[in-house]
Amino acid sequence: MPAIAPAPHNRDQMTGGPLRIVHCLRAPVGGLFRHVCDLARAQAGRGHLVGIIADATTGGSRAEQRFAELRAVCELGIERFAMSRLPGPGDLSAAARVRTVAERWQPDVLHGHGAKGGVYARIAGTRLRRGRKPVRAYTPHGGSLHYSPSSPAGFLYLRAERFLSARTDLFLFESEFGRQAFEAKVGRPDAVVRVVHNGVAPAEFEPISPAPGAADFVFVGELRTLKGVDTLLEALNLMEAGEHGPTAVVVGAGPDEELFRDRARNLGLERRVTFPGQLPARQAFALGRCIVVPSRAESLPYIVLEAAAARLPIVATNVGGIPEIFGAQSERLVPPGDAPALAAAMRRILCDGDAASAEASDLAADIATRFSLDSMAERILDAYFACAGAN
Incomplete structure (x- = not known):
């Protein structure tokens, strides 16, 4: 696709014309990447010009395939280069490269997703040397908010969030839990704030x-301790030790x-638990009769929305925005890290399938x-325009 020349634009564009929207994220994996893909398609389908900036070292072949598909709708383009997971000197050069692309x-809107994407987008949007400043939007997707302020990492990350909060025009929280966690750990934002839940498609x-x-x-899901796979294994062992008993597939x-x-x-548990690697969600869902989400922390996980839409029985923990998804059924949720409680909930599913x-x-x-x-896409666009009107 040929490069798009920078277009002259002014605030009038922000009150009804097509927007130039750039999404910035680090790792193109998981629910965060799905969210960006959904937004890019929905915004392009509504006539806006979209671009994506992401890390080049993560995501593997699945991300490559998704980006290849997205090139058809990302008229501004797709730029990928190395972005480190942990804080370090490379962050300055990565932020500078984001600024160069911007x-x-x-863009009219520079939307950062996740902790690193949010850092790069807001620094780049603040330090642009040419053209007017875009709306600096930020969706945490959990990120820094998973950390305790008393931990060394949390102290560092949350201080960075406070510093960048003053350089943010629009906060888009994907759950009410995320908004409350931000206010408790960082402070009340002095910017436009919206809570917009993630959404799923009719199909x-x-x-x-x-x-x-x-x-x-x-x-x-992603195989890391935060996701609670160890608790799932402990629960299976509590249900019945050894080779016999309930089985599980751990996909990711x-x-x-x-x-x-x-x-x-x-x-x-070698004969009861298999690890097939990464698979598309709906293909993975068919490998089990009930999905277990034993996370220690979450924001508003797409995997729960997708499983619920597909009418799968779900056992999940009471963390993050999961109670917002379960609504009236939230009393079924179990405490995180509690293998006996998880085992009891799993046993209940086996005993009463109806x-x-x-x-x-x-x-x-x-x-x-x-x-x-569709509602998610419309509400986020409305927030962009509301933020522009407030500036």
Whole structure:
């Protein structure tokens, strides 16, 4: 696709014309990447010019495929270069490269996603040397908010959030929990603030039936301790120790995969737990009769929305925005890191499949009314315009 020349523009564009929107994120994986992909398609479909800036060292072949598909809708372009996961000197050069791309694309909105994407977008938007300043939007997606202010990492990250808060025009929280956590750990933003829930598409409400030979349970997500896979393994062992008992499929990849494989072996669960690697969510869902989300922390996880839309029974922890998804059924959620409570909830699903199916159908109907992809896209665009009007 040929490069788009910077277009002359002014505030009039922000009151009704097509916007030039740039999304900045680090790792193109998981729910955050899905959110950016959904927004890019929805915004381009509404006539806006969209670009994406992301890390070049993560995501693998699946990200490459997604970016190849997105090039058809990203008229401004897609730029990828190295972005480090941990803070370091490379952050300054990465932020400078984001600024260089932004000066070329001249966005009306520079929208950072996640901790690192939010840092780069807001620094770049503040330090642009050519053209007018864009609306600096930020969606945390959990990120820094998962950390305790008393931990060394949390102290560093939350201080950075306070510094950047004054350099943010628009906060878009994907859950009420995220907004409250930000206010408690960082402070009340002096900017336009909106809570806009993630949304799912109509096609995702097509029910999924378990494949032949499906396991009793399936986990789908990044394989790191924050996601609670170790708690799931402990719960399976509590339900029945050794080779016999309920089975599970752990779908995904991540930094703690070997740790979880070792834990499964140490518990004697090798024949009951399999690790097939990364798979598309709906393909992974068919590998189990119930999805387990044992996370220690979350924002508003797409995997729960997707599973609920597909009418899968769900066992999940009471963290982040998950209660906002479950609504009237939130009393079924279990405490994070509590293997006995998780085992009890999983055992209940096995013992009363009819009740689990009825709950799944009711939750899917509720999700359809409250978590629409179209509504998410429209509300975020409205927030862009409202922010521009406030500036």
